[in-house]
Amino acid sequence: MFRPEGPSLRELTVQALSSVERGYDLLAPKFDHTPFRTPDAVLDSVAAALARSGPYDQGLDLCCGTGAGMEVLARVCRRGVTGVDFSAGMLDVARDRAWPSAPPVSWVRADARALPFAPAFDLVVSFGAFGHFLPGELPRLFTQVRSVLRSGGRFVFPVLAPPRPTSAAYWMLLGFDAAMRVRNALWRPPFVMYYRAFRLGEVRRELERAGFRLDLAALPEFGRRDDGSARVRLVTARVAE
Numbered sequence: 001m002f003r004p005e006g007p008s009l010r011e012l013t014v015q016a017l018s019s020v021e022r023g024y025d026l027l028a029p030k031f032d033h034t035p036f037r038t039p040d041a042v043l044d045s046v047a048a049a050l051a052r053s054g055p056y057d058q059g060l061d062l063c064c065g066t067g068a069g070m071e072v073l074a075r076v077c078r079r080g081v082t083g084v085d086f087s088a089g090m091l092d093v094a095r096d097r098a099w100p101s102a103p104p105v106s107w108v109r110a111d112a113r114a115l116p117f118a119p120a121f122d123l124v125v126s127f128g129a130f131g132h133f134l135p136g137e138l139p140r141l142f143t144q145v146r147s148v149l150r151s152g153g154r155f156v157f158p159v160l161a162p163p164r165p166t167s168a169a170y171w172m173l174l175g176f177d178a179a180m181r182v183r184n185a186l187w188r189p190p191f192v193m194y195y196r197a198f199r200l201g202e203v204r205r206e207l208e209r210a211g212f213r214l215d216l217a218a219l220p221e222f223g224r225r226d227d228g229s230a231r232v233r234l235v236t237a238r239v240a241e
Contacts, residue, residue, distance in 0.1 A: 006033035019189040020132055024065075025089030031066050032093075038068055038127040042158055042232065045219045046125070047072040049234055050156065056123040060084065060148065062112050063129030067094035070105065072125060080104045082121075086111050113140050117148040124148065124155045130198040138203065142210035146239065155212065155237040158219065159200055161229060203235070212237035 007015070007030045015023040024031070031037060050056075050072065057080075059073035064083030073081040080103050085091050091107050099105045110116050112129075124145050133141055145155050163169035173195040184190040204214055214237050218230030225231055 004033075006030050016183065016191055017187060018191065020191055020193070021086055023191060024087035028066065028087065028089035028093045031090065032068075036128070037066070041221065042219075043068055043072050043127070045221045045232070046127075046156070046158055046234060047075050048221075049217070049219065050076040050123070050125075053154075053236075054123075056154075058082070058121045059123040059125065060117070060121045062124055062126040062145065063132070064094060064107075065090045065127075065129070067097050069125055069127040070094065070099075072127075073123070074100060074103060074105070077103050077123065080106065082106045082108060082117075084108045084110050084112065084115065113137060113144060115144045115148050119148055119150050119153075121148050122150055122153050124153070126155075126157045130157075131193050131195055133198075134192060134194075135197055135199075135202060138206045139209065142206050142212070142237075146210045146212065149239045151239060153239045155207075155235075157235055159198075159203075159233050159235055161225060161231050161233070162196070200233075200235075207235075207237045211239065213240060214238075 007027060011026070011030070015026050018026065027034070054076040056077045059077035059081045061067075061069040061073055061081070061083045064070055064085045065087075067083055070081055070083050083091070083094055083105070084107075085094075086109060088109055091109055095107055108116065149155065163173065177194045177196050180191065180193060184192070207214055214235065217234045217236070218224070219232040219234055222231040
């Protein structure tokens with residue numbers, strides 16, 4: 001699962017016993033060599049879908065980490081792209097990446113639940129970050145995203161179909177979430193990361209309550225499951241014009 005350049009078991013243990021912010025500060029130099037980074041296949045598929053609906057002017061990567069999603073925005077935004085994250089270490093790594101001169105790239109350290117922006121963006125994306133938010137935090141998170149989008153703006157993110165109970169992945173994720181709940185019951189500060197807490201039905205309801213209109217589309221590059229459902233969907237939440 002981890003490349004040789006990735007973190008050791010000891011480093012992962014130290015990270016897991018830290019706060020979310022401190023944990024990612026520690027992990028940042030080796031984050032891109034872990035399975036936690038969104039795969040390039042997903043990033044490329046989302047970029048292709050956005051290219052079909054774009055171009056856009058200003059883009060924001062919510063919880064940008066080391067900047068993988070910023071590369072998606074740079075392909076489809078003309079005037080500027082901004083990455084926001086609360087980990088200084090992740091932002092330091094992101095800044096050190098090689099970026100094209102256009103569109104302009106900027107970085108902001110902030111909490112996604114208290115975004116320091118006016119409604120200046122046409123597109124907000126996020127990749128692999130929602131497990132860090134408890135279900136009760138979604139209304140505030142989505143309201144914040146809504147507040148930084150211009151009229152007609154879009155909030156876009158991919159969602160993987162949940163593994164079936166008969167699969168090894170299902171039990172692995174169930175075990176991981178159970179271990180995190182035990183860890184957070186016994187250790188402070190908490191480290192919020194739950195793979196099974198971000199459920200599409202609840203997400204749809206909260207996005208609609210925040211004032212979005214939703215579209216779901218299959219990302220065709222990933223095919224369909226035996227029952228015909230999409231393996232990966234793209235959620236597009238639009239602000240009414």
